[in-house]
Amino acid sequence: MRSRMPSARLVFVAVAFGGAAALGAATTGAPASTAVDPVVNGTIRGRVELRQAPADLSPRPHVGDVAMPRAHDPTDRRRSVVYLETAPRAAFDQRDEPRARLDQRNEAFVPHVLAIVAGTTVDFPNNDKTYHNVFSLSPTKPFDLGRYAVGHSKSIKFDRPGIVRVFCDIHSHMSAFILVFAHRHFAVSDDEGRYRLDNVPPGTYTVIAWNESAPSESRRIMVPESGGDVEVNFALGRR
């Protein structure tokens, strides 16, 4: 999995540090700033299929335990994130201070995959019966919230785009991904793998589908001047 990370990370870094000029160049076919015809934004939608269903995360076999491991909620690893590699300048405008939530319940992070825009503050409430210690060693945002009990919450602001892998120091099977984007054109797939990117200005884009269990795939697509839906389907993983 890690070998696939660098490419995704590079994408994030390119978006984060490339600047609007580079983005403008990248989004070839972006709408000309003529005031004659109103620009109609389009929708990119489709489905991300995983060729191999990823297995649930199980605890490390700890032979020192004297009881059956506690039942924990299964980790939904089928969720994928679909995003534009680069986005129009307007997608970088941010007027509010967004917040998101990554819960700890029944020895699982909920949701397992969280996609946010840079600048979002994520709350990590402990709604479990036991201690947790949320941490990440990811270069994008290394942090350690320490151990805190049920009913308490701690927060972290994610300023930089990138992938942040989150773990619990106490429970080896608990992990989550936070994908931090510099723009707003991203979506997390639903139970059936469907996704939808709304309000995409006309132009040519590279759409990328990411899943933790398979190498990412990209497609070059064009949202026409007239707007409308563009369907892009992905199938991730080995054939």
Add this chain to the structure above:
Amino acid sequence: MCRPTVRPTPSSRPSSWAVAVAAWLLVPLPALAQPLPTGPVNAFDGRLAVGAEVVATIGERDDIAFFNYTDYEHNTLRMFRLAMSASWRPLSRIAIVGEIRSEDLDRVRPYAAYVRVRPWINRAFDVQAGRIPPTFGAFGRRGYQGNDNPLIGYPLAYQYLTSLRPDAAPATVADLLVMRGRGWRTSYPIGSQTLGPGVPLISAFRWDTGIQAHWEGQAIEVTGSVTSGTLADPRVSDNNGGKQVSSRLAYRPTAGLVFGGSAARGEFFDREVTEALPESGGSHAQTAFGADAEYSRGYWLVRSEVVWSRWNVPFATPPSNLTVGALGAWVEGRYRVTPRIVVSGRADRLAFSRLDVGPNLTPTWDANVWRIEADAGYYIQRNLVARFAVQHNDRDGGRVRKRTYYSGQVAYWF
């Protein structure tokens, strides 16, 4: 008594393998074509989970003081350990759990091999049979997997070799006293005549064989077991016809805080020894009591444990039993400085009871030991850590009384 010759042990060989393994583990991950696994390998729809651990510890050679030797004659500060563990759950109420381990590329030994049954699926009551986790104390179950021990070294009570042996016994008190501070290789006239290591108060490197039951309530846990060996000498097969009974009660008043109390009693000496001393009569048991506590909050983790053990030792001259005791106590703490950097420390004491051998002459039957250790660890990735330690030992007997060790360790697990 002639001085035993020092036999080269695996740990005293050049540790080029340990350096090589450490170097390999420290290779930057992007340079590896295939990254190291970050979690257990699963199969059969998650019913089979396989994990492994590689621990390379590089330290000074020590073939004179033997402060850190185990009952398998390996130096914990200069050891290469490979372990593979697996849990197979064919049914929701049955699990088969095992671990094999090799130290210093010595032969592979089965450390854990047991079946766990949960008779009532909705009740937290489990029965385990086979080579089972220790019931007594807290460290024994933790210390088995390297990452659970916050330091490189082990607590004295779980590792330091006293001069007692289950397969040999002193004929007189003088025989016992002459072995003070020489637990790494002792010899006695009764029983086995070969030189051999003594035993710690509790072995952290071998598990006992028997049956265990565990019940867990809202804040209380109760564990009890009947096994073949004793805390100091866990065994696969019985050697004296006696069984050890041990129990532990744990109380969790709130998340992050645990108090535990333990007791154990089992026949210690080998049949060969007791049959050679029929006049001594009675029980020759190891009896132990323990108390442990753990508290964690924020970036802190603090643990403490006290173990008091006594043995009824048979003597030939005069024919009698003498009770000798030992007290091990330590406190350890860990603090996470940054997400990657962890510091930890332990202060440890092992003290032995006194023998009345003459007017104003009451030596301890083995040499008391103090140990202080400080470690710093750096997490290269979540399951790959490099640690460095300074450990100072102080003993009031033996050939070498003070010794400071510097060691480094790379541990990887999944």
